[in-house]
Amino acid sequence: MIRVKDLRISFDGKTIIDGIDLYVPEGGLLVLMGKNGSGKSVILKALSGLIDYNGTIEINGIDIQELYKDRYDIASETAKRLRIAYVFQKGGLFDSMNVFDNVAFGLRRMRVDEGSIENMVVGSLARVGLKGNEQKLISELSGGMQKRVGLARALCFNPNIIFFDDPTAGLDPILSDSISDLMLEIKNSLKTTSILATHDNRAAHKVADSIALIYKGKIVYSGDVSGFYSKTDTYARQFIEGEIEGPIDIF
Ligand SMILES: Nc1ncnc2c1ncn2[C@@H]1O[C@H](COP(=O)(O)OP(=O)(O)OP(=O)(O)O)[C@@H](O)[C@H]1O
Ligand SMILES: [Mg+2]
Secondary structure, X not given: OEEEEEEEEEEOOEEEEEXXXXXXXXXOEEEEEOOOOOOHHHHHHHHOOOXXXXXXXXXXXXXXXHHHHOOOOOOOHHHHHXXXXXXXXXXXXXXXXXXXXXXXXXXXXXXXXXXXXHHHHHHHHHHOOOOOOXXXXXXXXXXXXXXXXXXXXXXXXXXXXXXXXXXXXXXXXXXXXXXXXXXXXXXXXXXXXXXXXXXXXXHHHHHOOEEEEEEOOEEEEEEEHHHHHOOOOHHHHHHHHOOOOOOOOOX
């Protein structure tokens, strides 16, 4: 369960997130939508304990400020208990390392023994359809395969919570659909609670249980998927149709 109350984030005095509330029940998948620069990634980073914020973020009953106490030590007891995975928007992969070492990176930092790491990495790569690619370098892979390596890295430690930051960006519709299917498969088999940040309407429609739309640091739509796509809400309609006219300024 994820509960966010009055979240506020600013950089150099500029407010990016201006008091938002979010709630994702256990096993649910919330899609966070909003135009470029609206603060989707910033929210996911705060939720992962990677940046500072004001307000409260509670994950499975634990106030994640606790993670800061350990300077976000991935091997800390709190981090191990929460098992939060974050799939970076830019992939966050190491070009010079092979696929295996990229997926194993976090596990090694968690000081898991090498024998278990081998099983976890191989299992995770199989899950995303990349079995047999362990020795390839990241630079040898297509963009779509790199996205899958990012997912495999997030999945390898059997997370409870996953934050997907724009995993379908830059992919063709077929590859994008396969990533959506993978997110659904993960949700159903691992019973994860997750948030997906995206402006890919096709992906959102397919995987979301609920949708929150951010605009100017606030939530302007929050509710179920059918309500969002019924386009009765003026913000939702403009966002879905990409119209210039409407309550959302284009710049
Ligand atoms: N570390 C930082 N320091 C200063 N400003 C930042 C920092 N991180 C993000 N920002 C600013 O916060 C705003 C929101 O950025 P964010 O990356 O969250 O947008 P987004 O909704 O994820 O956009 P996109 O759809 O393009 O991924 C932007 O104006 C960005 O410049
Ligand atoms: Mg982003």
